[in-house]
Amino acid sequence: MNADHSTVLRALHDGHAEALWRYAVRLTGDEQLAEDVVQEALLRAWRNPGILEQGCAASKAWLYTVARNFAIDECRSARARWEVGSARLPERARSDHxxxxxxxxxxxxxxxxxxxxxxxxxxxxxxxxxxxxxxxxxxxxxxxxxxxxxxxxxxxxxxxxxxxxxxxx
CATH class of the missing domain: 1.10.10.10 (Winged helix-like DNA-binding domain superfamily/Winged helix DNA-binding domain)
Incomplete structure (x- = not known):
């Protein structure tokens, strides 16, 4: 990765990550999943340097599209259908020798x-x-x-x- 690519990616993150996270929270209703969505969108941008060369508006649209598609895929996955969330952590097993x-x-x-x-x-x-x-x-x-x-x-x-x-x- 060259320095220019890194600079553009950092600018993309700094300029859009927070708004993208809020968008992902609205899509998923889950703050943790929203963080995963943002991370995946930025990771895909890093893996596709051509996206970064298209300019800010095109990159932003691409990021939101990736985030939306990833959020939909995650919500449709078998893991999402069978996992049960809980606000409390289960009790830790006590050490029994x-x-x-x-x-x-x-x-x-x-x-x-x-x-x-x-x-x-x-x-x-x-x-x-x-x-x-x-x-x-x-x-x-x-x-x-x-x-x-x-x-x-x-x-x-x-x-x-x-x-x-x-x-x-």
Whole structure:
């Protein structure tokens, strides 16, 4: 974008954004949506530099047309038909560590049912963040063996969790 383009776009914004916003509020009845409409109209002007070269009156008419069409499209969209606005924010969920604690117990129990060679690669990879190469060096086994133990260990872990009534989420 050249400096002249930027200057013209800034002038277009400074000269028309406030009036365009009031127009969009009248169209939509929603101040937040009106802000989105103005932003989209100005973004489209920025993407179409030829519009800016047509002069102030033509650019203004083009902006209002874009704003009107965008507002209509937004009001017709599925999101507008199914969203329900609310003046109040919903209550924030309070932090409850019960689920996390129960999950940890279930996983610890399932891990205890694994063969030691499977358990060690899973714990070190997932809880300590060690890579396959690091594990291969530490355990003095080839990387393929680490991957194999990880595969069969995760499979056994999934089976142990399913036996304890845990299903995939």
């Amino acid at each position: 019960t689920d996390r604690t129960l999950d940890a117990w279930l996983i610890a129990d399932a891990l205890s049912q694994l063969k030691p060679e499977h358990r060690v690669v899973i714990v070190r990879a997932y809880y300590r963040g060690e890579s396959v190469a690091e594990l291969a060096k530490i355990l003095d086994v080839p990387p393929g063996t680490v991957r194999s133990r990880m595969h069969y260990g995760l499979r056994a872990l999934r089976l142990a969790l399913e036996e304890n009534g845990v299903t995939g989420r």
